[in-house]
Amino acid sequence: MRAHAQSPWITATPGTLCHAMTVRACQAAGFTPRVRHQVDEFATVLALVAAGQGVAVVPQLGVTGPADPAVRLTRLLMERRTNLAFRSGAGAHPAVAAFGTALRVAVPPDLVGSRAEA
Incomplete structure (x- = not known):
């Protein structure tokens, strides 16, 4: 995460758990994300990442098929329970x-x- 401290970020909209998880994970890594886009639909988030618009935290369940070759998926040491x-x-x-x-x-x-x- 720290490697992306200066990158633009794609987060969910404020008030959602996905937004809070992303902001908290960034803060735990020592920075506050510089948000470029706010999107609540994971396929759109991944499309924006593939287009070079920023980096994002997406739950594993949000990746429903093969990732675009332009997207690098990295498992983080965090989880949430539903x-x-x-x-x-x-x-x-x-x-x-x-x-x-x-x-x-x-x-x-x-x-x-x-x-x-x-």
């Missing part, structure tokens, strides 16, 4: 159970944490 929240006792409801199953099927196994609960 949880499925539902009202107590509703875990067995067919809609909640179906949604949880769909999420588990959609997420690649190497990204599933150890706390997969029904």
